[in-house]
Amino acid sequence: MVSEKQESLLSVDDAADSIGVTKQTVTRLIREEKLPAQKVGNKWVLREEALRDYMRDNNLVPEPKDHGCLMSEKPGIVALSFFSGALGLDLGMEAAGIEPLLYCENDRKCRMTIQAMRPQGALIGDINQYSATEILQMAGLESDAKVDVMFGGPPCQAFSTAGARRAFDDARGNVFLKYLELASEIKPTYLVIENVRGLLSAPYAVERHGQPVKGGALHVILRKLEEAGYSVSFNLYNAANFGAPQIRERVVLIGKRGESKAPYLTPTHECDGQHGLPPWKTFGEAVGDLKARPMQHTDFPEKRLKYFRMLKEGEYWKDLPVAVQRDAMGKAFELSGGKTGFYRRIRFDRPSPTLVTSPTMPATDLCHPTEDRPLSVEEYKRVQGFPDDWRICGNVADMYKQIGNAVPVALGEAIGRAIIGDMNGDEPDERFADFRHSRYRLTNDETWQAPVAR
Known part of the structure; x- marks a missing residue:
């Protein structure tokens, strides 16, 4: 015994x-x-x-095993979440009225976060290990159940302009194809895909072309969605236009089964005031009442911190004394481009720059406007729209990574509102027909030009 x-x-x-x-x-x-x-x-x-x-x-929970849905009552809208991460997109969709029955996430620390905050939903891991039938079963649905919404942001590194851009030849690109395959079998009424701007131009070899062509990856995606019975609208959206205190541009595709397209997202804020909307929310507005609270953050090494001490709010490396710029920048001094992320102090009176997975990376510094430290985890959460009491599991580096990778909650809510409005038969607001969602041109389904004949 x-x-x-x-x-x-x-x-x-x-x-x-x-x-x-x-x-x-x-x-x-x-x-x-x-x-x-x-x-x-x-x-x-x-x-x-x-x-x-x-x-x-150490801010951990036992890593959960894959499990089925434990909800006693199913939501009125049947939804499934993929590549769920720390649940930024999910929180936004929830705020609009779309609560998923199932989450799909393979990262261990993210799975802990999901277990800590949404333990009743089904949780699965590697998307490649599940069939459409198995996913529906885990969500507590019959194999022929009607699914209203599938949403997620497939890993973006395969399409990022900062990476090797292997698109579907990258293992992370292949999970994108698996996501599309599952959608063609589950047949949700709406399919949401969130990704980086690089998706618009990521090269990939398509029919009749021996070499990869610019924009080929998106061409493949659109063709597959069309073959699966979806009409697709997409645009490059700045999260600041939807109330996020952050300049963060992301491509959002919404596939809708049938011949009619889903509408573009409706903005709630704007930079220039042309449409009578409130101005962008600023970093200062988002974090102003955090001053007296304890902060969790990493630190800049002293060899770099001495240069930050020479800078004021809103300044960066070019504002350093000319005599020390080369010493501060090292080899990066000779690089081409603006290098605006080096030794960058952000501003209180503007939205934050795009949050990254670590605020201390030299090329993408995110230094507090007036204090000699990086942005804190608590400030990261405010900028992305997470509630203060939202638990992000892991150490400080894990928390930065999960929050930095998340979809801003405000952008997620805008996506959910667009889908709910379309479900209800609402007409798009004509006031925003000419709204400039991004600083770039040719970035939506009406203006983007496929590299080959569709």
């Missing part, structure tokens, strides 16, 4: 599975005496209580 004492002991593998790290990491934590353990024979074992204490102290 196994004693109660023996039952409470966990192996290194068990601990690694629970906290979402490798067993080598657990062994290191034990040797550094950060995780209490003892040796039994030649193996380390841990008490459950010690592991619980470690997870509490």
Whole structure:
């Protein structure tokens, strides 16, 4: 008979599975005496209580296993969320009235966040491991159930202008194709795809072309959606136009089954006041009442911090004394382009620049306007629209990454409102027919030119 004492002991593998790290990491934590353990024979074992204490102290929850929907009552609109991350898009959709039955996310720390904040929804991992039938089952739906909305932002690195841009030849691009395949089988009335601006120009080889052509990836996506029975509207949207205190431009495609297209999103704010809307929300408005609260943040290394101390609100490396610019920039000094992200202090009276996964990366610095530190996790949450009490699991770096990768909640709500309005038969507001959603040209389904004949 196994004693109660023996039952409470966990192996290194068990601990690694629970906290979402490798067993080598657990062994290191034990040797550094950060995780209490003892040796039994030649193996380390841990008490459950010690592991619980470690997870509490390090903002972790046990990594959840894939599980079905636990909701006792199903929402009136049947929706499924993919590439869910920290649930920024989901929170926006919820605010509009669209609550998903299922979340799909493979990242361990994001899965912990989802489990901590939305444990009743179904949760699945690798999208490639599930069929359409299995996904519906996990969501608590019959195999022939009508799904109203599928939404998600497939990993964008394959299309980012900052990356190698391998599009569908990248494993992350392939999950994009899997998402489209599932949509063609599940047949939601509306299909939402959120992605980076680079999707508009990402090269890919298409029929009758031996070499990749600019915009080929989007051409492939549009063709597949058309073959699946969708009419597609898309645009490049600045989240600031929907109430986010952040300049963040993202492509949003909305596929609608049938011959009619979904409308463009309706703005709520604007930069220049031409349409009588309120001005963009500023960083100062978003974070003004956080001053007295404790802040979690990383720090700039001292060798860089000394240059930040020379800069005022809204300044960047070119505002440093000329004599120190080359020393501050190092090899980057010789790079072409504006390099506006180097040694950048943001402004209180403007929306924040696009949040990135770390505010201390040299080319995309996000320094507080007046304090000698990066933006804090709490400020990141305000800028993206997460509630103050929204738990993001993991350490500070994990939190920055999850929040920085998220869709601004305000943009998600605008997407949800557009879909709800179209469901209700609302006509688009003609006041915004000429609204400039982005600073770029040729960025919507009416003006974007496919590189080859459709």
